[in-house]
Amino acid sequence: MANTESTPQPTSKPSLPVVQNFTRRAAVKGAFATLGAGAFVAAVSPLRQAAKNTTAAEFMQQHYTELSPEQKADVIARLEAEAKEQYGADVQIADDRPIPGTKFVYAINLSVCNGNGKCVEACHKENNHDRDTNQSYIRVVEMPKGTMDMEKGSTTYTGTVPKDDKFYLPVQCQQCDEPPCVDVCPVKATWKEEDGIVVVDYNWCIGCRYCEAACPYHARRFNWKKPVVPAEEINPDQSYLSNRVRPVGVVEKCTYCLHRTRRGRLPACLEACPTGARVFGNILDKDSNIRWILENKRVYILKEELGTKPAFFYYFD
Amino acid sequence: MSSITAPPGENESHVTSYPRFLGRSLWLATEGSLAFYAWMTVLTALFLVGANAWANQVAGGMIGTNMTDHVSWGLYIANFTFMVGLAAGGVMMVIPAYLYRDRKMHDVVIIGELLAIAAIVMCLMFVIADLGRPDRFWHMMPVIGKFNFPISMLTWDVIVLNGYLLLNLHICGYLLYMRYLGRKPNPVWYVPFVMLSIVWAISIHTVTAFLYCGLGGRPFWNTALLAPRFLASAFVSGPAFIIVSMVLIKRVTGVGGLDQPIATLTKIVRVTILINLLMVTSELFTEFYTGGSHTSAAKYLFFGLHGKTALVPWIWTAIGLNITAALLLLWPGLLELRRRPLLVAACCMAFVGAWIEKGMGLIVPGFIPSTLHEIVEYVPSQLEWKVTVGIWAFGLMVFTIAIKTALPTLRHPAEH
Amino acid sequence: MVGIVVWQQGHRAGERIEHPEDPLAARYAGAASPDAESSSAAQVSGEHEADSAELFSVLIRKPDGPPRVKLAGRDPQGRSPEAACSTCHSIRDPNFGNTTPATLDEFHQGLSVAHGNLACYACHNPQDADTLRLADGTAVAYQDVMTMCSQCHSQQAESFAHGAHGGMTGHWDLRRGPQMKINCIDCHDPHSPVYPKMVVGFKPKDRFNVPADDHHDHEGADSHGEH
Structure with missing residues (x-):
């Protein structure tokens, strides 16, 4: 040239x-x-190649909150057709909305968590993450006992766990009540819903990655390439704001498995936990497990000094 | 826009004469010597390489870059930040020219304004290059998209950068157009805008610093000193670039009256480079004397952490260049005409030093260690370098053409 | 191994024997699959946590019943014979002098026990070998083993009752569906209750560490430094 x-x-x-x-x-x-x-x-x-992958309908699509029910139905039909065409999978994409009177909260028992990583794997499979990178919304930090300083932790530990002098700190999106990632987004592609879940409209995100820079918990992931998931491994049970296969060039994050939890089910990472360290529930329900934990256990939150007000708690027995 | 700001001429309206002025300017700007054509050809070639690399990045995804979820901004945003500084740095000509009524500076002040235009164009290109979905750029436009103003600092940055671009386009366009029409510019139509542009120049770099220093999760950036530091280094890199440009313009085109502005700018850099070094020192003292986990990014940058040392050579190069440039600039003999090459060398050192300090020395280490204290290193990929060089080439093309358009004004400043 | 076999779930036996070194593998495989969960739901008994009739139940899985002990050798048809505890213990008098397997001269030898200083008959019922016994001598069916565990581990029992101890699947919202919980001995071998060690299998990779290119990670990226 x-x-x-x-x-x-x-x-x-x-x-x-x-x-x-x-x-x-x-x-x-x-x-x-x-x-x-x-x-x-x-x-x-x-660029012509890239343009082929973007239909006019996708290019012109409005922000999620401005779509009429008919438009949403069209968008979802289009996305399901794309999943069939590009991934060879028959998927159902729902539009799960918050359950009124619900505010989701998560807690992890650090006395019990042994760092086995089953939650990491369950997240990977449930949320149709890229197979090449073993992508997952959860990272587990192996920490020496006697400190809360993550500088001394390691996410790359392997082998037999738990090690005698270590404890294990799984970190995923904390669904903050004051989410810095939402504040910084220039196009309102990410927002906090009524049940506390911070979601991303993958069809509105411009991929500037400011939210990745702003998040203090390494909760956000960018699709550096088109995700690879074999057809037979695709989880067909999907939601628009949750685990549908994400387009290239946009940011994604943990949604507390809203495609499950907004239908009353437990998140995939919790079900996969063999140690029972994970607890999930509705903090507005005074009889819920999560309320009992907050009232009876020694609970702490990550990076409290940043004022992000996480809806994610850690406790010790 | 200038066609609106000035009353119509006697024979024809601005609607027809302004496009004619633009066409005439472009015609003149593409006239030149063999060396000029060679220079433009080289820049065009580099730009095309960058355009091709960017097209591949869009087609294949940003996997072609070496950025990661840990270091999610790299060379592009580093250059963006630096270019905002360069654009703001032009104001160091405007302030002496308009606030201190330095006649000589006033005659050539348009160089600073044209530099601002080229630099802002580059800024916008670097932002586009960094987007994962440039096809969704319209989502950021007010009214048709969704503009998260005033909460997101990035929307502030979009406003101030485009505003600064428009301001400078208007100022330069108006002055050159009046000259094309053979009229004396009416101060009413440009002086208020120049005054506004002074404030605006400060704002663009302040807002750009706020992008970073408002993030509590990134302790390396989370310092109140960041905006002043950005301004100080901008007032080093901007004037340094202009000094080098003026030396070249004088040599290539024989435009006179540049020596006194060069001296003024050199005196400015002499001070700003020391202020910048003072701020860096103050930052480092706070980091290292306090210690603790929040120091880990600074430790990584300057000495390496847990055996990872990718940024150490960069930052010490920057420190070395900045200190050498500062010492050279402190020497009064540097202003003697026969020592022009040494002055150019000092300015280049200051320029490169500021570039490293703001990019590989500030944007990148903000991400290392990551928020979970993982150390994932970053070195730009070949694709990133190609895109970056392409954008620089385009910016230099814009600047060259702009300077050529302004040459008649620079040659005969009295009429202006 | 005898201990593990004794305490296994009937329908999980095959898997458990396939992974004798990792007793969790079987449990995890079952828990991750909704089908396995619903099949096991047939073997659990409901326990209503809330008064409201509209709510689904929290289902706690229970052991099938008294364990059966595998006998050495094979019968003429090639099957491994099994026997109930009472087959032997009903015709032999309990010897309270044996507090650990170490002093046994036949049967259950080599059984590894690491559960405080508990003697066999602290939990096993000397009067009826097919039941357990509480500290006050009350007999407890094997299915209700959690009642016995809770005598000492009341804190864990309280946490369990509030979802803060022990794994679960199903629904957080009982208005919409049931919740399935596992019991103490699904994770804790009663003879050696320390939660077993596990091996980390799945690790997210950074995007540069794709499988085909394992060594080209960030150290590898340094080679680009000359650009």
């Missing part, structure tokens, strides 16, 4: 200064301008 532009010019250059004729000079300039424009079109030709 660069060569086609640069080689002809020096050869024709010597004649330029002696050209006094205005029109001829204009023609030469026009020729080079055309050449440059042609070279530019050739240079950005890979």
Whole structure:
């Protein structure tokens, strides 16, 4: 590209200064301008490939909160068709809305968690994460006993757990009541819903990753490439704001499995936990498990000093 | 916009004469020597390489970059931040010219304003390059998209950057257009805008600093000193670039009257570079004397952490360049005409030093260690370098053409 | 191994023997699958936690019943014979002098016991070998083993009752569906109740560490430094 532009010019250059004729000079300039424009079109030709993957309907789609029920139905039908076309999977994408009178809260018993990572894997499968990277919304930090300083922790531990001098701190989206990620989003592509879940409209996110920079809990993930999930491994039970396969170039995050929890079920990471360290529930229900824990256990939150007010608690027996 | 601000001429309206002025300017700007054409050809070639790399990035996803979920901003945002500074730095010509009535500076002040235009164009290009979904750019536009104003600092940045671009386009466009019409510019139509642009220049870099320093989860950025530091380094890099440009303009085009502005700017950089170093020192003292976990990013940057040292060479290079440039600039002999090459060298050192300090020395270490204290290092990928070079080439093309358009004004400043 | 076999769930026996080194694998595989859960729901008895009739139940899985002991050798048809505890213990008098398997001269030898200083008959009923006994001598069916555990582990029992101890599946919202909980001995071998060690199997990778390119991670990225 660069060569086609640069080689002809020096050869024709010597004649330029002696050209006094205005029109001829204009023609030469026009020729080079055309050449440059042609070279530019050739240079950005890979964009045509990208444009093929974006339909006009997708390009024009409005923000989730502004879609009428009919528009939503159209969008969901389109997304289901795309899943069939691109992933070969028959999926059902629901539009699960918050249950009135519900505010979801999570708690983890650090006395029990042994860092086995089953939650990480369950999240990976449930949420149709990219298989190449073993992506997951959960990271488990192995911490030396006697400190809460994550600087001393490690997420890359392997082998037999638990190790005698360590405890294990699973971290995922804390569904903050004062979420910095929501504040910084320039296009309101992420927001907090009535039941406390911070969601992302994957079809509105522009991929600036400011939320990734703002989140103090490493809760957000960016789709650096198109996720790879074999058809037979796709979880077909999906929701628009939750675990549908995400497009490339947008940010995603833990939604407390809203496609399950808004239908009354427990999150996948909790069901997968073999140690029973995870507790989930509705904090507005005074008889709920989670309320009993907050009232009876020694509970703490991560990075309290940042004022993010997490809806995620850690406790010790 | 200038067509609205000035009354119509006697024979034809601005609606027709302003496009004619633009066409004439473009025609003149593309006239030039063999060296000029060679320079533009090289820039075009580099730009095309960058455009191609960017197109591949959009088509294949940002997997082509070396950014990760840990270091989610890299070379692009580093350059963006630096270019905002460069744009703001042009104000160091405007302030002496308009506030201190420095006649000589006033004659050539348009160089600073044109630099601001080129730099802001580059800023916007770097932001686009960093977007995962550039096709959804319209989501950020007020009215048709959803604009999270005033909560998101990024929306403030969009406003101030585009506002600064429009301000400078208007100021430069108006002055050059009046010259094209052969009229004396009416101060009413540009001086208030120039005054506004002074405040605005401070605002663009302050807002850009607020992007970072408002994030509680990133202790390395979470300092009140960030905005002043950004301004101080902007007032090093901007004037340094202008000094080098002026030396080149004088040599290539023979435009006179540049030596006194060069001296003024050199005196400015002499002070700002020391202020910048003072702020860096003050920041480092606070970090290292206090210690604790919040110091880990600074430790990683300057000495490496847990055996990871990718940024250590960068930051010490920057420190070395900044201190050498500061010492050279302190020497009065640097202003002697025969020592121009040394002045250019000092300015280049200050420029590169500021570039590293703001990018690999500030944006990247903000992410290392990550918020879960994982150390994932970042070194830009080849694709990122290509896109970056392409954008720089485009910016230099814009600046070159802009300067060429303004050459008649620079040659005969009295009429202006 | 005798201990593990004795305390296993009937329908999980095959899996348990396949992974003798990791007794959790079987439990986890079952718990992760909704089908396995519903099949086991047939073997659990309901326990209403709330008064409201509209609510679904919290179902706590119970052991099938008294364990059966595998006998050495095979019968003429090649099957491994099993016997109820009472088959032997009803015709032998309890010897209270044996407080650990170490002093046994036949049967149950080598059984690993690490449960405080409890003697066999602290929990096993000397009067009726097919039941357990509480500290006050009351007989308790094997199905109600949690009642016995709770005598000493009341704190855990309280936490369990409030969902703060022990795994579960199903629904958090009992208006919409039942919740299934596992019992003490699903995780804790009563003879050696320390929760077993596990091996970390699944790790998220950074996007550079794709399988085909395992060593090209961030150290590898350093080689780009010359650019």
